[in-house]
Structures are given as C-alpha cells and as structure tokens.
Amino acid sequence: ETGVTQTPRHLVMGMTNKKSLKCEQHLGHNAMYWYKQSAKKPLELMFVYSLEERVENNSVPSRFSPECPNSSHLFLHLHTLQPEDSALYLCASSQVGSSNTGELFFGEGSRLTVL
C-alpha cells in the first residue's frame, strides 16, 4: 500500500446507524486531516490531528467523532447522521515541522450516503 488509503470507498447508512470511516497513511507523516466535500460547496476542513493531538475542530456537529490512535491512522465515527451529511469525506496527511513541504496528500475519499 502506498500513499493515503481510505475505507470504505462507498457507504450507505440510515439515520440511526453507527458506522466508521477509516484512513491510513503510508507516508511517514505526522499530521492527518478530515475534509468534507459536498456538491457545489468548497471543501470544508473538519478536523486536524498534529502529532496525534486534535488541533482543530471546525464547529463540526457532535454526530461526527474523530479518533487518531497513532500517526498513521485516523477514523471518523458516525452516528445519527442527517441526509445533509451525505458527501465525499476526504482524508489527508502532511508532514509538519522542519521538513514541511506545505502540501497535503489526499486519499480517494469515502462517498457517504445517508438515507
């Protein structure tokens, strides 16, 4: 495996379900990010973990719960979602600190549909 991998690629869930999105990065980075991509809206930064600590939480509803057990893995736990939460959820990673090149490296995304 190389780069940033996300699973599942597609997920359909009801509003009362609980599910999780998983992200794994194989780049040796120390920061990971969740972005939400909705139709006709700019990408929205949801959460940032730097050195395994959450450093940003952009007023995201509590029905989204992130978890970063180590620098290579990031989860987004989902519960009691709403239909408007249907979107493409993108995970990204980067290196912060002295060897920071500035850019983010993205996975292919998890397409979530909430019925």
Next chain:
Amino acid sequence: GDSVTQMEGPVTLSEEAFLTINCTYTATGYPSLFWYVQYPGEGLQLLLKATKADDKGSNKGFEATYRKETTSFHLEKGSVQVSDSAVYFCALSSSGGYNKLIFGAGTRLAVHP
C-alpha cells in the same frame, strides 16, 4: 479571514485550446499557493505549487505564477487534452503550525476532441 476565489465553471474547451482558470486570494502574511486536480471518482492530487512571490509552479504542461501585487495565482496550459478533463482547485496555506489549506470552490474543465 483568509479566502480563495476561483472562476466559476464549467469551462468547456476543444482539444489543443489554451486554458486559463483564474484564482485570486485574500490572506494575511505570505501564504503558499497550490493547484490541486480531482479526476472523476478520485481524491485530490497536487498539480503544482508556489511558495513565494514571483515563483512559478509548473507540472504536466500547467503553469501558475504567484502574483503578490494582484493577489492572483492563475492556472494556464497552452494546449489542453481530453485527459485534462477534471475539477481544478486553487488553495492557499493559512498560518499555523500545520498545513491548513483553504480551498476555492473548484472549476470543472471539460475538454472535447
């Protein structure tokens, strides 16, 4: 706060036409600027970047120059191909200890044979 504005799409071109996608930004300080591309069904890939004023980023025939005086980072390509059909995102790195990127809304490009 920091923001990025891109020209609205879709942009429809014939193969071998010249491409320009406009991007302007508002930021405090001196951000790095990026163009990302998203092909259908995929995530975002870095296309090119520039880290300081007057820098030119280039990759795969695409170019963009960091213009501080006009706060712009327009994407250009001299001769587009059908395979360039995708959504293009302009972004800037906001201040902070991590790479907080702020994205424009994206511009869809469709190239026809």
